[in-house]
Amino acid sequence: MADQTINFFHLLGTSVWIGGMIYTHFILLPSVSKIDPGESGKLQGIAAKRFSIIAWVAIIILIITGFLKTPGEMLLNVSTQFGVVLLIKHIFILGVVLVGIVIGGIVVPGLRKNMPNPGEKPREKFLLFKKRLELLATTNLILGILILICASMLW
Numbered sequence: 001m002a003d004q005t006i007n008f009f010h011l012l013g014t015s016v017w018i019g020g021m022i023y024t025h026f027i028l029l030p031s032v033s034k035i036d037p038g039e040s041g042k043l044q045g046i047a048a049k050r051f052s053i054i055a056w057v058a059i060i061i062l063i064i065t066g067f068l069k070t071p072g073e074m075l076l077n078v079s080t081q082f083g084v085v086l087l088i089k090h091i092f093i094l095g096v097v098l099v100g101i102v103i104g105g106i107v108v109p110g111l112r113k114n115m116p117n118p119g120e121k122p123r124e125k126f127l128l129f130k131k132r133l134e135l136l137a138t139t140n141l142i143l144g145i146l147i148l149i150c151a152s153m154l155w
Contacts, residue, residue, distance in 0.1 A: 006065050006068050006069055007065075007069070009061055009065050010061070010062060010065035010066060010069060012061070013058040013059070013061035013062040013065065014058075014062060014148070014151075016054060016055075016058045017055055017058035017059060017062065017144065018144045018145075018148065020051050020054060020055060020058075021055075021137070021140055021141045021144050022141065024047070024051060024137055024141075025137055025138060025141050028044075028047055029044075029134055029137065032044055036118065036119070037116065037121070037122040037126075037127075039118060040130075042115055044111060044130065044133060045108055045111040045112045045115065048103060048104075048107070048108045048111070048133060049104075049108055052100065052103065052104045052108065055100060056100065056104075059093075059096070059097065059100070062093075063093075070086065074086060082154060085150050085153045085154055086150075086154060088150055089147055089150035089151060089154070092143050092146050092147045092150065093147060095139075095143050096140055096143045096144065096147070099136050099139055099140050099143070100140070102136060103133065103136050103137070103140075107129055107132050107133050107136060108133070110125070110129035110132075111126065111129045111130065111133065114126035114129060
């Protein structure tokens with residue numbers, strides 16, 4: 001029963017995290033480009049902040065459950081294909097964490113600080129942060145898909 005519970009939370013964390021990235025990339029970002037740039041940036045900032053909290057909780061759950069699921073002797077063992085794939089997966093996870101830190105610590109605050117007032121034309125700096133958010137969100141989505149590919153090779 002403990003293994004099933006751990007697997008459930010691992011799959012739940014994955015679903016929330018990857019599903020949120022897919023929603024952000026394919027629904028939210030294209031939709032906000034259809035509204036006033038000031039309101040668009042405001043909405044992006046609010047959504048990024050909310051999703052960051054949910055994503056961090058999911059990532060923490062994934063790290064804990066992933067550690068519990070992984071046999072101790074396999075954590076840094078690259079003498080087998082399983083160990084190599086697991087190491088590559090962990091490198092991608094580290095990339096996601098680093099990108100998340102940049103989004104939450106630099107990009108979202110930059111968007112909020114440079115946000116134009118409603119009806120006001122966005123400043124260049126605001127547009128730069130908006131582009132960075134889109135690029136980093138895409139990067140995280142790609143890394144997330146690569147993590148899923150690695151995970152599928154471990155089953």
